[in-house]
Amino acid sequence: MFNDYSDLKFEVFQIMNEKSEIVKPDLMPKISDELLLKAYRFMCLSRKQEEIQTEISEGGKNLNFLASAGQEATEVGYAIHLRKGIDWLVPAYRNNAAWITAGFPIENIYLYWLGNEAGSKVPEDINVLPVNIPIGTQYSHATGIAFAEKFKQSDGIVITTIGDGGTSEGEVYEAMNFAAIHKLPVIFMVENNQWSLTTPRKKASATASLAIRGVGVGIASTQVDGNDFFAVYAMVEKAIACAKAGEGPTFIEAITYRRFAHSASDIKKDYYDPQLEAEWLKKDPLDRLRNYLIANKKWDETKQKQLDVENEVLIRNEINSAMNKKDTKLADIFQYTYAKMTPQLEEQLAEAQAYFAKEGNN
Structure with a gap:
């Protein structure tokens, strides 16, 4: 009598598996070595920054901090598509890798976590909104901007993102419904990192996937391996093409994992599953892409050591500059x-x- 869709699942789109093997070579995106290495460097830079900020947080030198470690392939995979001054990024609060990729200075990011208002000042040449702390509001903001872009008849697209827990907010559906009705050029990302604060994904929603929520409002929806840079890049590239063709929004659920605690003031060991963590660490996005690059003679351990040193110096200089800022x-x-x-x-x-x-x- 009733249709039961509680077990409706999507095929998780993947191009490169956990062993760094290309399992769908015919779907590999056309990406230059230059851009690929740029993306990898952003991923490494973000991971190193968050390791250093976590170290600093433990020393009590900033108010709070929410890391995106483990989600770098997803965030760089969508943010690397943004054209400066044309496209928009409307973030949440756990988007360090996306901010860096979009051009947000590390000094400003650290200023934000210090509680300094200057951290929310966006450089003039990038279209990035300040951090959205109220859960779900970024979807409404992104939809509004996309409506404006369509009204202006520009080819600018909008990318916004949210965590898995945030998809339970009513505002998320209102924004997606409006975007679907008006066929707006907006891409709704969901970074399903398996945790909503301290609540595991399976206890936060009874649906077999979060992607099905986009289907409910008439949006093209899919799941993607969020630790596979190539899969995320390719799916977002396709979504952008659909948006520019006037086909409207896309809803993409990226399956990934949050390596650190919810925030610097959180105690992860009180709630996480060590066995699950061990399985996810084998799927680390940096390891996966680095192994692919090395196997294809595009990278080596000497370059990695050099990059690690350069990133360490850059990040500490940016953080020191932020900590010594006196003109607030x-x-x-x-x-x-x-x-x-x-x-x-x-x-x-x-x-x-x-x-x-x-x-x-x-």
Whole structure:
């Protein structure tokens, strides 16, 4: 009498398996060695940055930090497609690899995690929105921008992303439904890293896949191996082509794994499954792509050691610059929520200024 779709599954799209073998050579994307190595370097840079920031967090030198380690193939795989000043990235809060790839300075990223308002200042030549902390709002923002791009008849596309837990928010469906109705040039990524805070994916949703949620609002939807750079790159490339052809949005669930805790203030060992973790570590996206590059004579261990040293120096210089930044203004905290401050914000600013003046600070 009723149709039961609770076990409806998608084939997880994969080009390169866990052993770094190309299992679908006919579907390999046409990507130059230059761009491929650039993508790999971004992945390595992000991983090293997060290792250093985790070390710093444990020393109490920043307020908080949410790492995307383990998700680099997904984030670089979609962000590497963005054209500066044309396309848009509308992120969540766990998108370090995507931010770097899109051109966001590491200094600004670290400033953000220090609680410095300057960290949300976006360079003029990139279209990246500041971090979205309210869960799901980025989907609405991305849909609105995509609507504007279509209205302007530009060829700009919008990519937004969310975690698996975030797909339970009602705003996510409202945004996707509107995008589907108007056939907007937006790509909805879901980084299914197996955890929503401390809740495992299987306890957060009864559906066999998250991709089915896109089908429910009439959007072309798929699952992809999120630790396979080639698969993510190829699927996003196809989604972009569909968007530019006026076919509307795509919903892509990338199956990946969150290597670190939910945040720097979280205690992962209290809830994670060591056996599951061990299995996922064998699928690490950096190892997979590096082994492929080495096997195909595009990389070697000497280059890797050199890159590791260069990344370490770059990251620590950027972080030191952020930590020594002294020109932050108190008013910046209040002035940029709206085009003009509301009476409530003006009142709060005056109160804060009076407090810090009393304390002897500006």
